[in-house]
Amino acid sequence: MIEIDQLTKRFGETTAVDSVSMTVETGTITVIVGTSGSGKSTLMRMINRLEEPTSGQVRINGEATGTMTPHLLRRRIGYAIQGHGLFPHHTVARNIGAVPRLLGWPKAQIAERVDELLTLFSMAPDAFRDRYPGDLSGGQQQRVGVARALASRPDVMLMDEPFGALDPIIRHRAQEDLARIQRQLGSTIILVTHDMEEAIRLGDRVAVMDKGKLVQYARPSEIIANPASTFVREMLGDEDRPLRQLSLMHVSDLIEAGDADGVAIDADASLREALSACLWSGRDALPVAQGGRITLDAIRAQAEQPA
Numbered sequence: 001m002i003e004i005d006q007l008t009k010r011f012g013e014t015t016a017v018d019s020v021s022m023t024v025e026t027g028t029i030t031v032i033v034g035t036s037g038s039g040k041s042t043l044m045r046m047i048n049r050l051e052e053p054t055s056g057q058v059r060i061n062g063e064a065t066g067t068m069t070p071h072l073l074r075r076r077i078g079y080a081i082q083g084h085g086l087f088p089h090h091t092v093a094r095n096i097g098a099v100p101r102l103l104g105w106p107k108a109q110i111a112e113r114v115d116e117l118l119t120l121f122s123m124a125p126d127a128f129r130d131r132y133p134g135d136l137s138g139g140q141q142q143r144v145g146v147a148r149a150l151a152s153r154p155d156v157m158l159m160d161e162p163f164g165a166l167d168p169i170i171r172h173r174a175q176e177d178l179a180r181i182q183r184q185l186g187s188t189i190i191l192v193t194h195d196m197e198e199a200i201r202l203g204d205r206v207a208v209m210d211k212g213k214l215v216q217y218a219r220p221s222e223i224i225a226n227p228a229s230t231f232v233r234e235m236l237g238d239e240d241r242p243l244r245q246l247s248l249m250h251v252s253d254l255i256e257a258g259d260a261d262g263v264a265i266d267a268d269a270s271l272r273e274a275l276s277a278c279l280w281s282g283r284d285a286l287p288v289a290q291g292g293r294i295t296l297d298a299i300r301a302q303a304e305q306p307a
């Protein structure tokens, strides 16, 4: 568990982070979202002490980070940034193994961990471990950057706009990969983004920042249903709210008895996908692969419900 306790950072006249308190549970993804200059990166950088707080405290599993040696603290905390920050003259394996090497892991164990992570990120170890970053696509470089941050099984993983440089299609895949890997490894991740869509999709909890203040900290469904301020409502984009609502619910929530024609949809698919399948194929109902059907009327009723 990470406890952020009345954390404040001033740069001269500017209060970049203004008395922020929040608790991040172990094994969850917390996304910090806000406009440019709202203090997201500064808040995150105080967790691994790349910035020293003006006042307040961060505790990791009850231990105040202010009392730890900064470089030892940073070895316990993975850090991935936009543009990956890989060493260009080191192979993929050497890049991923950088922190375990610093920690003095035996060579065989590092090699095993490198292969395990490459596999997890759908990159065949034999094909990738000896390549250099320059020989990889942008998406592959980004995955290696994230793999490197995870290599030493850090207590916490901080990610600052990790997918900011990726095009929208790869970005979606990268987000799905991260969510899958996080579930598999049970990692604790804090991720910064300016993209509310990304926050809603990835976050177990979403922290919305405005002018250095934490204006809402809640589950995505709660943020969509009850935005705490006009600012949060604007971040959400009013017209998109029904669609966001649908993307958080599943076909399994609305299955009814009966048949329907055409290609079936999976019960795990989101209502947004079901809506898009209905509209795309011109059907009023879809069969559900696991039995029963879902109707366009039921999906529409869900989208129209006052949030």
Ligand SMILES: Nc1ncnc2c1ncn2[C@@H]1O[C@H](COP(=O)(O)OP(=O)(O)OP(=O)(O)O)[C@@H](O)[C@H]1O
Pocket: 011, 014, 015, 016, 034, 035, 036, 037, 038, 039, 040, 041, 042, 043, 194
């Ligand atoms: N080293 C610094 N010296 C002076 N001011 C700074 C410094 N770092 C950040 N700031 C200021 O603190 C405020 C918050 O910056 P921060 O980078 O945390 O915002 P952000 O929400 O991450 O923005 P972005 O999305 O643009 O990265 C801004 O007004 C910024 O200009």
